[in-house]
Structure formats: C-alpha cells, structure tokens
Amino acid sequence: MKLFRYGPRGHEKPALMDAQGRARDLSAVISDITADTLTPAGLQALRALDTSALPEVAPTALGRIGTPWRHTGKFICIGLNYRDHAAETGSPVPQEPILFNKWCAATGPNDPIVLPQGSQKTDWEVELGIVVGSKARYVEPAEALQHVAGYCVVNDVSEREYQMERGGTWDKGKGCDTFGPVGPWLVTPDEVPDVHNLSLWLDVNGKRYQTGSTRTMIFGVAELIAYVSRFVTLQPGDLISTGTPPGVGLGRKPPVFLKPGDTLHLGIDGLGEQRQRVHAWDASLLD
Structure with a gap:
C-alpha cells in the first residue's frame, strides 16, 4: 500500500493510492492515519478493504500533500x-x-x-x-x-x-x-x-x-x-x-x-x- 494524507495543514484527510495509481479517500474508514494505523493490525485492516469501493479523489482535488501519518514520533x-x-x-x-x-x-x-x-x-x-x-x-x-x-x-x-x-x-x-x-x-x-x-x-x-x-x-x-x-x-x-x-x-x-x-x-x-x-x-x- 501507499498511504498518504492530503489537505490544508491541520485538516488533512487520510488516503491511499490503489493498484492503478488512483487516489482513494479513507475518511469513511479511519479519521486519520496515526501511529495506531501503522501497527500490524491497523495495516491488515486497510489491506482487507475493497479499494474500488472507496471514493476516488481527482488529482486536481488533492491540493497540498501532508506528512503520510499524523504526529511523527521520534x-x-x-x-x-x-x-x-x-x-x-x-x-x-x-x-x-x-x-x-x-x-x-x-x-x-x-x-x-x-x-x-x-x-x-x-x-x-x-x-x-x-x-x-x-x-x-x-x-x-x-x-x-x-x-x-x-x-x-x-x-x-x-x-x-x-x-x-x-x-x-x-x-x-x-x-x-x-x-x-x-x-x-x-x-x-x-x-x-x-x-x-x-x-x-x-x-x-x-x-x-x-x-x-x-x-x-x-x-x-x-x-x-x-x-x-x-x-x-x-x-x-x-x-x-x-x-x-x-x-x-x-x-x-x-x-x-x-x-x-x-x-x-x-x-x-x-x-x-x-x-x-x-x-x-x-x-x-x-x-
């Protein structure tokens, strides 16, 4: 998977790139990409999704790209x-x-x-x-x-x-x-x-x-x-x-x-x- 976040600083939305290179919004599944998302259980839950059912985000609608996950730790x-x-x-x-x-x-x-x-x-x-x-x-x-x-x-x-x-x-x-x-x-x-x-x-x-x-x-x-x-x-x-x-x-x-x-x-x-x-x-x- 390729996980990323897009939108204004402090208001980013979670997303992924599907196998065809299209951006898919994850907001209906998770509120954000956080440390919990990056755990084995969190990633497995995302892998189980039918990405074709997720809303596609047009390249022109992505705007700013944020850090791939919120609140980088150390x-x-x-x-x-x-x-x-x-x-x-x-x-x-x-x-x-x-x-x-x-x-x-x-x-x-x-x-x-x-x-x-x-x-x-x-x-x-x-x-x-x-x-x-x-x-x-x-x-x-x-x-x-x-x-x-x-x-x-x-x-x-x-x-x-x-x-x-x-x-x-x-x-x-x-x-x-x-x-x-x-x-x-x-x-x-x-x-x-x-x-x-x-x-x-x-x-x-x-x-x-x-x-x-x-x-x-x-x-x-x-x-x-x-x-x-x-x-x-x-x-x-x-x-x-x-x-x-x-x-x-x-x-x-x-x-x-x-x-x-x-x-x-x-x-x-x-x-x-x-x-x-x-x-x-x-x-x-x-x-």
Missing part, C-alpha cells in the same frame, strides 16, 4: 551512512552508526523550507526513511524487519554552520523548523521488493547534485533498527532517516548552499518525489 537520523558521502565530507567511515535527532515536527513533502534567521549554510540530503510499526526494544537484526510499517522519502535539511561550527551536538543544525520534509507516501514493505537496491536523487534549481543507491549504505535497514533499539525503545510512528548518498552542497568545491528562491526536487525509486521552495525567514510559513 525523528531519529543516521549520519555518514554512505561511504562515498563520508569521503566527500572528509570524515572517517564510522565504526558504529552515528545517531542524532530532529527536534522539528516533520513537514509535508512539498511544504516550504524556511531558512533560520541569519543562516548562510543550509544544505540538502535525500534519504530513505524507515517508519516503525510495532514496539522494538533490544531486537536482533534477524527480527528487525518485522517492526517496519513502511518506507518513505526524507529530506534531511541541515544548517552546516550550526551543525559543525557552533559546538555541541549535530542536532542544532538538523532540527530547525521545516528541516524535515517527509513523504509523499508511506509505502508498505510488500511494495518494496529490495530496500537495499533503491536509487536516490536530488536536484537543485534543475541541476542534479545527488545520485546514489541504498546498495552503498554502510549499515543496512535491519542493522539500524536493531542498533537504535538498544538505546531507545522504538514505537509505532517513529521515523529513522538512514543517511544520504554523496552530492551534498558541503561536499562541493567550493561549497554550495541554499538561498531564498531555490527549488529542490528529489525522490527515491518507488517511494515518490518531493518538491520544495526555499524561503527567507518568515514565521507565517511555519504555522
């Missing part, structure tokens, strides 16, 4: 998880996964990216997201995939000065408002034949900067879930963003960073695409 990220990305940043290949958090609530896949006040070094990172569907605590890699509700596209927007030049943890450069576009869909594992063979790409102003594949991840999906579950209990609705391939702005010579008016277009095979426009600081775009 937003946990993995740093330097592609060897070639570590190399372009001049960093050693990590011996264990690097963990950091995004404090911000996730935003819709096409919502604005708003630069923090005074930001000069905001960067992009297309990433595969793992959506947790059941409680995971000290799980073994062999059992880890049983806890996956689905996968999604994430743009791990990053302010490099805040992340690397201001002391402390990476989190301060990763958790700014609007720095977590997610979606458009949550794609269940049955529609992702090989999560370790997905192409990722990202364009800025029509120019291709990132091209990669999940084949080159250092730590795979099952290993990451197992590892994270040793430090914090994962719950339905939590999101793990698994790192980015090479091609970030920081790695260019000279570096390239985002500025107001820039546009981003990014995607992952089978998981959909995102489009964002970069804005100068404007609090009205945050609410």
Whole structure:
C-alpha cells in the first residue's frame, strides 16, 4: 500500500493510492492515519478493504500533500551512512552508526523550507526513511524487519554552520523548523521488493547534485533498527532517516548552499518525489 494524507495543514484527510495509481479517500474508514494505523493490525485492516469501493479523489482535488501519518514520533537520523558521502565530507567511515535527532515536527513533502534567521549554510540530503510499526526494544537484526510499517522519502535539511561550527551536538543544525520534509507516501514493505537496491536523487534549481543507491549504505535497514533499539525503545510512528548518498552542497568545491528562491526536487525509486521552495525567514510559513 501507499498511504498518504492530503489537505490544508491541520485538516488533512487520510488516503491511499490503489493498484492503478488512483487516489482513494479513507475518511469513511479511519479519521486519520496515526501511529495506531501503522501497527500490524491497523495495516491488515486497510489491506482487507475493497479499494474500488472507496471514493476516488481527482488529482486536481488533492491540493497540498501532508506528512503520510499524523504526529511523527521520534525523528531519529543516521549520519555518514554512505561511504562515498563520508569521503566527500572528509570524515572517517564510522565504526558504529552515528545517531542524532530532529527536534522539528516533520513537514509535508512539498511544504516550504524556511531558512533560520541569519543562516548562510543550509544544505540538502535525500534519504530513505524507515517508519516503525510495532514496539522494538533490544531486537536482533534477524527480527528487525518485522517492526517496519513502511518506507518513505526524507529530506534531511541541515544548517552546516550550526551543525559543525557552533559546538555541541549535530542536532542544532538538523532540527530547525521545516528541516524535515517527509513523504509523499508511506509505502508498505510488500511494495518494496529490495530496500537495499533503491536509487536516490536530488536536484537543485534543475541541476542534479545527488545520485546514489541504498546498495552503498554502510549499515543496512535491519542493522539500524536493531542498533537504535538498544538505546531507545522504538514505537509505532517513529521515523529513522538512514543517511544520504554523496552530492551534498558541503561536499562541493567550493561549497554550495541554499538561498531564498531555490527549488529542490528529489525522490527515491518507488517511494515518490518531493518538491520544495526555499524561503527567507518568515514565521507565517511555519504555522
């Protein structure tokens, strides 16, 4: 299944894409897509539906696409998880996964990216997201995939000065408002034949900067879930963003960073695409 939500911020409706690629409204079945929807029981109930009987939503009626599920839980990220990305940043290949958090609530896949006040070094990172569907605590890699509700596209927007030049943890450069576009869909594992063979790409102003594949991840999906579950209990609705391939702005010579008016277009095979426009600081775009 491909689950998504559409409509104005705070008033999204639940929906899915049927086998023919048509949007079907789920409002008569569930009030919203929440953590409960992502549990094995919740997903099984949706799989049992006759999707042809659900109201079709015309593409012109979809409007804004929100996050695929309401109230993303913990937003946990993995740093330097592609060897070639570590190399372009001049960093050693990590011996264990690097963990950091995004404090911000996730935003819709096409919502604005708003630069923090005074930001000069905001960067992009297309990433595969793992959506947790059941409680995971000290799980073994062999059992880890049983806890996956689905996968999604994430743009791990990053302010490099805040992340690397201001002391402390990476989190301060990763958790700014609007720095977590997610979606458009949550794609269940049955529609992702090989999560370790997905192409990722990202364009800025029509120019291709990132091209990669999940084949080159250092730590795979099952290993990451197992590892994270040793430090914090994962719950339905939590999101793990698994790192980015090479091609970030920081790695260019000279570096390239985002500025107001820039546009981003990014995607992952089978998981959909995102489009964002970069804005100068404007609090009205945050609410």
